[in-house]
Amino acid sequence: MHELLVDIPSREYTIYIKPGLIDGIGEEIQKIYNNKKVVVITDRNVDRLYGKKIEEELKKCGYILKKVVVEPGEESKSFKTLEMVCDEILGFGINREDLIITFGGGVVGDLGGFAASILLRGVPFIQIPTTLLAQIDSSIGGKVAIDTSRGKNLIGSFNQPEAVFIDPELLKTLDKRFLYDGCAEVIKYGAIKDKEFFYNLLGYDREEFLYNIEKTIYTCCSIKKDIVEKDEKDLGERMLLNFGHTIGHGIERYFDYKKYTHGEAVAIGMYTITKNSEALGITQRGTSDIIKDILNEYHLQYNFPPIDDNGMDKIMEAVLLDKKNLGKSMNIVLLNSIGDGFIKNIDISEIMPYIKP
Ligand SMILES: NC(=O)c1ccc[n+]([C@@H]2O[C@H](COP(=O)([O-])OP(=O)(O)OC[C@H]3O[C@@H](n4cnc5c(N)ncnc54)[C@H](O)[C@@H]3O)[C@@H](O)[C@H]2O)c1
Ligand SMILES: [Zn+2]
Numbered sequence: 603m604h605e606l607l608v609d610i611p612s613r614e615y616t617i618y619i620k621p622g623l624i625d626g627i628g629e630e631i632q633k634i635y636n637n638k639k640v641v642v643i644t645d646r647n648v649d650r651l652y653g654k655k656i657e658e659e660l661k662k663c664g665y666i667l668k669k670v671v672v673e674p675g676e677e678s679k680s681f682k683t684l685e686m687v688c689d690e691i692l693g694f695g696i697n698r699e700d701l702i703i704t705f706g707g708g709v710v711g712d713l714g715g716f717a718a719s720i721l722l723r724g725v726p727f728i729q730i731p732t733t734l735l736a737q738i739d740s741s742i743g744g745k746v747a748i749d750t751s752r753g754k755n756l757i758g759s760f761n762q763p764e765a766v767f768i769d770p771e772l773l774k775t776l777d778k779r780f781l782y783d784g785c786a787e788v789i790k791y792g793a794i795k796d797k798e799f800f801y802n803l804l805g806y807d808r809e810e811f812l813y814n815i816e817k818t819i820y821t822c823c824s825i826k827k828d829i830v831e832k833d834e835k836d837l838g839e840r841m842l843l844n845f846g847h848t849i850g851h852g853i854e855r856y857f858d859y860k861k862y863t864h865g866e867a868v869a870i871g872m873y874t875i876t877k878n879s880e881a882l883g884i885t886q887r888g889t890s891d892i893i894k895d896i897l898n899e900y901h902l903q904y905n906f907p908p909i910d911d912n913g914m915d916k917i918m919e920a921v922l923l924d925k926k927n928l929g930k931s932m933n934i935v936l937l938n939s940i941g942d943g944f945i946k947n948i949d950i951s952e953i954m955p956y957i958k959p
Pocket of ligand 1: 645646647648651674675676679706707708709710712732733734735736739740741742743744745746747754755772773774775776777780783864
């Protein structure tokens, strides 16, 4: 088992990574939680595949269980679903010493983690992420949120979990599209922080990638852990994790979050901003071609999709909504070269050459 200790001022917790960890998960949880009541928040797909399994594992250890199942998909990160989830949990009679487990992808983790942060002003929670994206990104670092009609993740908080349990075996049932979607964020970590890791990824074929998945998850989690430890509240270095995201968010929003998954949009964002910053003489020549190669290999599109005449205005709107904006200036993430990302503060009026198709 790989273990990583996340040590931040608000909480210290461990990320456990092991294939097959879901077998015996009750015993693992017993090591950190002594009460009886447990709420498992999950979505219908994950419930169909693993609901019975987790239920058995927890009941075996004497836990009294309430399962809350939401609809799969981003639509569940809403006020309406949050209300339903909170109501069911309160109906179960939970108190502040009880435990909430989020068992699912980033949607369940973000929604459930946010519910845990506001229920009774805070109930402890554990993340058991089940998608690649959730295992390497969203379950770590404590950002939890729901969406509103004005944008994604606009209502939320920082709420660190008690622990994160990652079982890479769960990824075997994941739809290919979601696997590659997660790969975009995996590639991102290499691009901003770890050249060797990036080139390993570039060299893997599909089988090698799957064979090395545990190590890959560990590397991504270590990079995120290091960054979050230095900057929990996203005021400095954590913004590095936003490489490709300024354009990515714009593309997601332009297509109403329907055509591209988050990772797919971020892939386009990473390539586009690097191609542009290379043309501006900032990034080492040839870097965007290497990014193109790796995206191709992981079945991710790199080209900016066709947009209508007012398209860039709509994308600009999303850019301006971004939480990284600081009044008249904003931070963007660029690469010096592969493995060496940095944050650049620019005037908002200067953004277009960086984000243009
Ligand atoms: N909090 C953060 O720091 C952070 C970071 C990145 C992304 N996010 C959020 O994460 C969300 C996206 O997460 P996601 O990509 O995991 O999407 P998701 O939670 O919607 O899961 C994707 C799909 O996979 C299914 N699924 C989950 N696990 C499965 C498994 N093991 N086998 C088969 N199917 C499975 C789900 O039911 C769903 O249909 C977005 O809302 C995004 O904003 C949050
Ligand atoms: Zn992301």
